[in-house]
Amino acid sequence: MRVGRGVKRLITPTVQSKNLKIKGNISIMGFKEEEDFKPKGPNPMPKVTDLRYWDFKLLNRYHPFYMPVCDMCCLCTFGKCDLGKGKKGACGIDMKLQQARLVLLACCIGTACHAAHSRHLIEAVIEKLGRDHPIHLGNSIEIEAPIVRTVMGIKVKTLGDLEKVLEYCEEQLTHLLSATHTGQEGSVLDFESKALHAGMLDDLVREVGDIAQIVGYDMPKGEVDTPVVELGINCIDRNKPVILCIGHNVVPSTYIIDYMEEKGLEEEIEVCGICCTALDATRYSKDAKIVGPLSRQLMFIRSGVADVIVVDEQCIRVDILEEAKKTGSVVIATNDKMCLGLEDLSHLSEDEIINRILREGAGLILDEDKVGKVAVELARIVFKSRRAMKERCLPGLEEIRALANRCTECGWCNRVCPNSFPVMESIVEAKEGKFEKLADLYRRCYSCGRCESECERKLPLVSMITKVGELYHTLEFNVRAGRGPIQDLEIRKVGAPIVLGDIPGVVAFAGCTNYPNGEEELALMAKELLERKYIVVAAGCASMSIGMWKDEDGKTLYDKYPGEFKAGGLINLGPCLSNCHVSGAAIKIANIFAKLPLEGNFAQVADYILNRVGAVGVAWGAMSQKAVAIATGFNRWGIPLIVGPHAIKYRRLYLSDGEDFQVYDRKGKKVMEIDPTPEHLITAAENFKECLCTIAKLCMRPNDISKGRSMKVYHYVTLYEKYFNCMPPDLEKFIRTEKDIPFMLKDKIVEYLKEKGWKPRKEIPQEPTLLY
């Protein structure tokens, strides 16, 4: 224990006194060590079953709705077992149980990903700054870790405290994963409760990870005006050595940027990234650029622009070595999750590593300290030999036409495309030298490459689409650098308008890029909501996708709308980890506006959010296991979510029957029936129009005051009329009394309600709660 010199001088004469008794805590360096780490509240550090009662409340209202992907279970050697048509497997499992088990497994995988990532970050920053390094997120953020406080019941003050949170999560994750073993859980509801628990842990570890990197790498601490950074393939200067970082773990990128700055090479080298690594690199340094989200990964690799590709973890093409070899790029793997069969070169000096990678084309460096010099010097060397080659990595238009003429028009590329895009039709037109359809395909395609794998003529379809796309489209956009948490000050200003319904809602765009119709749709959704004064927040690939649209003046939404958490504000929180700040904001509303104590008080806080905070998540392109963990985490907090059509392949939604709900009104001291708000906890929309209308609907809450509800109804009706040319067919469910009818649409709505035989509700709950 370190004791300051001044304190020693004070203590010594005192302890020399006889009969001295000291009671209470001795606070040294401002820390009361043991007391601060004692978890507080009704349910601190909940075990797997501690919040089951809350989960069952949710599941009783929002029933699991299963859509199996396979008729069988193949997880053990009794199987495979046919679970179709009501049959049971050899262990007694049935179809619903199997789906619930797979959802839990997916949530565990996602949570483990984030937990491991956060563990890595914590270790890196502790090594850099020490366990006692304080967590301070600036003067505008007092509630430094709302999720940690609520779940763990503790306040974290130093980086070392974050390790305690990870230990709890890692222990819980072990229990949850074990529940997916053969012959474990036998109840669907309990499987779902465990999945919700995994989701909550996922939220927790993401908060730990993002706080660690914000503090450790001096990233923005909730600043409103983070810089606008360049995004897009055309932003990358091909005439310089290019280092491309792909993945989610910023640590290697920081070493690269540090080395560059140390050598004064910022103008000489381009450092860019794909996916969350890119978002974090731009939070670390203004010199980094973003190529794009996951959807552009294979396209950019094929373009051959990158001289050095540095991979870390998560969502990276697993055939990266093969792809890099085609273009002559070298690959550096930096993480134990993705070793790619490469020899670990960490024991060599940087110069030796450079020579090895030049000879072999790739290398694994687990000692991230060395990545900086190796990547930068490799880029300078490799660039010289690849300069001319960069122009030849993609086929030219004439070559594309020649390749297209080899197409047999079998149509299987269309069939294996996840969206069944008209790939064949685009190639058929290219035979005639017409490339417009290919250019249009480029805007919507997310370069999964399945069409290429299927093509019987082995046409390099992704390369062909990429080349045409680069020629036909201006691929230069803007995105605001991720700001991290929402400030307590901002919450104070908007907490009441959100809860009372004056702000129509908070919409959080999250998730991957498995979109049904390209990235632009997400930007257009955000645009529609911003124009209507919703608060729009985004994280991960979604935040980049929102930046990939320009208006007629050439401005992206980030250029047009402020990054403040207020009506009409567009906030980029940061990478996937930063999704925690969505739940964090909702929790802060409960604490700052409603004065709810947070410590160990999960159920009460979640109950508040469910009944009062008009927030909804949209995971329009959710694809990965991390995404389902994030979605399930939101759900446990009472935040509903809309997913895109592909995401029903996760197998499970939480849907109500759409009829009246039951709540207990604390003020009226009775159980009563209320309007079904929010109608579902996780639902799917088929297309852009349906998603927008569902967003408006899911922002409604039982506790809306009439003025707030009328505004939400206004948006619901006007969105429906704009996109479907009719009134919402279920509008009568959400009009509680005549005061909920917006003045501007009164006549129309009154007539509609008359046709439906609507009757006003006799009473509206004052303090609705599910906790009774």
Added chain:
Amino acid sequence: MLGRNIPYQPTAGTNLYHAEVVSTKIAVNMVKRSRRPLLVIGEYSGEAVKYLEDLKIEKVYTPREMNLLALIKRVPREGYDLVMFIGITYYYLNQGLTYLKHFSDVITLTLDGKYVPNAHYSFPNMEENEHLEAIKRFRMLLDNL
């Protein structure tokens, strides 16, 4: 079209239980024999919807009138015995139908020009003009009942 009874998206099947391919005549007989059929019309039916819009069968337009999955959840409770689908995003419908396949007794029939493995019965994969002719014939046979 190649592979008439292979799922249009080849990985759309669930391994064991797949839709039986039916002709327009069989489809019409199914409608004739059902007590309470329902037709669910999506936004992507194209020209085919012209021939089905004024059929004297209960209809729901999705997503305009109801979310597809909310509809699929309600259908078993509301007593429909035959539910037909047309014009809905292929993989979205295919995945949603597994709920009815495994957890209800409702019979499902898809009328798109693409084989949907998770329905109970489905039209085969067809070219666009072939499909339109099939829908016209379906309508004609229904009218002649």
